[in-house]
Amino acid sequence: GAVVSQHPSWVICKSGTSVKIECRSLDFQATTMFWYRQFPKQSLMLMATSNEGSKATYEQGVEKDKFLINHASLTLSTLTVTSAHPEDSSFYICSSLRVSRTDTQYFGPGTRLTVL
Amino acid sequence: DAKTTQPPSMDCAEGRAANLPCNHSTISGNEYVYWYRQIHSQGPQYIIHGLKNNETNEMASLIITEDRKSSTLILPHATLRDTAVYYCIVRVSTGRRALTFGSGTRLQVQP
Numbered sequence A: 001g002a003v004v005s006q007h008p009s010w011v012i013c014k015s016g017t018s019v020k021i022e023c024r025s026l027d028f029q030a031t032t033m034f035w036y037r038q039f040p041k042q043s044l045m046l047m048a049t050s051n052e053g054s055k056a057t058y059e060q061g062v063e064k065d066k067f068l069i070n071h072a073s074l075t076l077s078t079l080t081v082t083s084a085h086p087e088d089s090s091f092y093i094c095s096s097l098r099v100s101r102t103d104t105q106y107f108g109p110g111t112r113l114t115v116l
Numbered sequence B: 001d002a003k004t005t006q007p008p009s010m011d012c013a014e015g016r017a018a019n020l021p022c023n024h025s026t027i028s029g030n031e032y033v034y035w036y037r038q039i040h041s042q043g044p045q046y047i048i049h050g051l052k053n054n055e056t057n058e059m060a061s062l063i064i065t066e067d068r069k070s071s072t073l074i075l076p077h078a079t080l081r082d083t084a085v086y087y088c089i090v091r092v093s094t095g096r097r098a099l100t101f102g103s104g105t106r107l108q109v110q111p
Helices: none
Strands: A004-007 A010-013 A019-025 A032-038 A045-051 A067-073 A076-081 A090-098 A104-107 A111-115 B009-013 B018-023 B031-038 B045-050 B061-064 B070-075 B084-092 B105-110
Touching: A004 A090, A010 A019, A019 A032, A019 A090, A019 A111, A032 A067, A032 A076, A045 A067, A076 A090, A104 B045, B009 B018, B018 B031, B018 B084, B018 B105, B031 B061, B045 B061, B045 B070, B070 B084
Parallel strands: A010 A111, B009 B105
Antiparallel strands: A004 A019, A019 A076, A032 A045, A032 A090, A067 A076, A090 A104, A090 A111, B018 B070, B031 B045, B031 B084, B061 B070, B084 B105
């Protein structure tokens, strides 16, 4: 099946620092990638849609200046959590959209962020 | 996207078939049924999807009723590694929009 990687798989940082998470689509080129966040015992919540070569589209309530998304190539999207705080601690998951007759999303393994 | 209803949890004995139901009574003609699963602390894994015909792949079978108002995901021989949260999602296949996840069904495979 399609493979999407994320790096790092986990990160611990101090409050106020910035953290960058990379998402790579390894099997196919993806003009569209998505970023989700998942808090403990909750379902995945979409944060933003990342489009190659254009600005990301953020869901309501997600601060675009805090969660910077860059989709500079067809295989790489990055999420930077700026000035992280403990409430940003979460499981961040990206996905790539394979466009075909029936579009299918493939997900990365996730990145566990802990902000101290 | 049409709303889906799944039982919150199910148990299944190892080696037996796991049948996970999903109701989607408001599904539209151009909406597909997608199934994903999420094993603890991992990203969701694509399982299968279908429109109206039954589908089978190496992981599972998807049975969609003739009126398309419900479907069943079948894991033919469940193993302990199939313990996960299973999500049934209904949406049109195109439009480059993200999947919306509900609560899913937590399947516990018992030894």
